[in-house]
Amino acid sequence: MNLTLLFDVFLIAALLLVSWRLLGASDLFQATVLFISFGLFLSLAWIRLQAPDIALAEAAVGAGLAGVLLLGTFKGLEPEEDREGENLSSEACRLDPISPCPGRAHLLLAFTFVGSMTALLLLAVLDLPAEGDGLTLLVFQSLDRSGVEHPVTAVLLNFRFYDTWLELGVLVAAALSILCVRNRLDLRELRPSKVPDVMLRRLVMGLTPIMILVVVYLLWLGDHAPGGAFQAGVVLAAMLILLWFSGHASITSLSRILWLFSLIAGFAMMLLAAVITASWPEMRPLEFAEEWSGAIILAIEVAATLSIGVVLSSLAILSLGAVED
Amino acid sequence: MEILSGTLCLLGAFFFMAGTVGLIRFPDSLSRIHALTKADNLGLGFIVLALVVTSQSLTVAFKLILIWLLALVASSSICFFLARKLIHRG
Numbered sequence: 001m002n003l004t005l006l007f008d009v010f011l012i013a014a015l016l017l018v019s020w021r022l023l024g025a026s027d028l029f030q031a032t033v034l035f036i037s038f039g040l041f042l043s044l045a046w047i048r049l050q051a052p053d054i055a056l057a058e059a060a061v062g063a064g065l066a067g068v069l070l071l072g073t074f075k076g077l078e079p080e081e082d083r084e085g086e087n088l089s090s091e092a093c094r095l096d097p098i099s100p101c102p103g104r105a106h107l108l109l110a111f112t113f114v115g116s117m118t119a120l121l122l123l124a125v126l127d128l129p130a131e132g133d134g135l136t137l138l139v140f141q142s143l144d145r146s147g148v149e150h151p152v153t154a155v156l157l158n159f160r161f162y163d164t165w166l167e168l169g170v171l172v173a174a175a176l177s178i179l180c181v182r183n184r185l186d187l188r189e190l191r192p193s194k195v196p197d198v199m200l201r202r203l204v205m206g207l208t209p210i211m212i213l214v215v216v217y218l219l220w221l222g223d224h225a226p227g228g229a230f231q232a233g234v235v236l237a238a239m240l241i242l243l244w245f246s247g248h249a250s251i252t253s254l255s256r257i258l259w260l261f262s263l264i265a266g267f268a269m270m271l272l273a274a275v276i277t278a279s280w281p282e283m284r285p286l287e288f289a290e291e292w293s294g295a296i297i298l299a300i301e302v303a304a305t306l307s308i309g310v311v312l313s314s315l316a317i318l319s320l321g322a323v324e325d
Numbered sequence: 326m327e328i329l330s331g332t333l334c335l336l337g338a339f340f341f342m343a344g345t346v347g348l349i350r351f352p353d354s355l356s357r358i359h360a361l362t363k364a365d366n367l368g369l370g371f372i373v374l375a376l377v378v379t380s381q382s383l384t385v386a387f388k389l390i391l392i393w394l395l396a397l398v399a400s401s402s403i404c405f406f407l408a409r410k411l412i413h414r415g
Binding site for chain 1: 395398402
């Protein structure tokens with residue numbers, strides 16, 4: 001038995017254990033922390049599957065940002081807890097399958113849904129050809145016509161362009177719907193719930209240049225190695241949230257027009273590319289000319305990074321922030 | 326070189342282990358934070374050193390040391406924030 005196999009077995013065992021504990025956790029805070037550690041284990045698993053791009057995205061979005069959003073939601077639940085008293089609060093925060101809230105019928109429905117999804121997934125996996133690399137060969141054959149050197153970036157921003165386009169659309173829709181829920185038009189006037197202190201301000205001030213460097217580096221890296229718009233965008237989002245949280249100028253100080261513009265920049269840039277390619281005489285829609293594709297992809301990536309960073313940080317700030325009266 | 330790096334790795338693992346034991350065994354949150362941040366920073370330092378010793382180029386070694394310094398700054402600040410929160414809570 002070699003060491004890597006041993007490591008994989010431990011990793012799978014840890015994933016199963018954490019997810020089991022997560023589902024059985026009695027309070028929401030514990031469940032949130034377990035969810036974050038589940039995300040970290042999952043990104044380790046992606047690294048073991050030799051998918052560093054997904055591992056980076058999972059660690060940043062799945063563990064980092066989703067964790068922040070969940071913690072923000074948890075904090076939003078807390079004040080009501082205090083008002084209602086100790087007994088009620090522990091009841092309200094309990095994820096207990098026996099309590100009347102979910103109900104037997106709901107549980108049955110959930111189990112049926114999850115069970116059939118699992119069965120479908122299993123069938124799909126069994127249906128895959130046992131040997132062969134799928135579309136990998138095709139991707140590598142067309143890589144030199146894509147304008148970038150990294151196969152994942154080539155697929156995301158050239159071969160399967162519209163998937164990424166729609167993903168950015170989903171992000172914009174998420175930001176708009178949380179605006180509706182919070183009944184707001186923009187982020188202005190939103191402040192962190194606690195007054196930031198000197199230590200945090202200084203720390204963030206020191207870290208910001210490093211984070212800007214990392215954003216640019218990740219963006220540039222996407223051309224030929226794991227990295228790119230999503231990873232860079234998440235680091236940008238983290239930076240904006242930290243700046244906001246420590247009381248510095250952040251996206252909350254942007255004017256409404258500027259904020260909206262950066263919110264939709266990525267989606268709009270891709271829409272523009274789609275319109276131009278569709279109206280060009282000798283090109284098919286979403287087909288980039290070889291000599292232009294590198295530049296087009298770079299422009300889209302820059303806009304997408306900005307949008308992803310702004311959307312994700314807006315989501316976090318909208319769920320964490322409070323209006324000062 | 327390999328023996329040196331292996332020894333450093335083991336030393337790092339020992340400190341990580343000590344930190345984890347502290348996390349599990351210590352009675353209150355403040356001493357738990359103390360055990361975790363101090364021991365783990367040292368453990369990470371030894372493992373980074375082990376990697377520096379075996380690294381092929383100077384740039385890689387430099388990057389590894391930068392990573393360690395960044396982790397040091399982050400973990401000590403987080404330690405401070407947690408501890409202050411705990412003290413304020415009483």
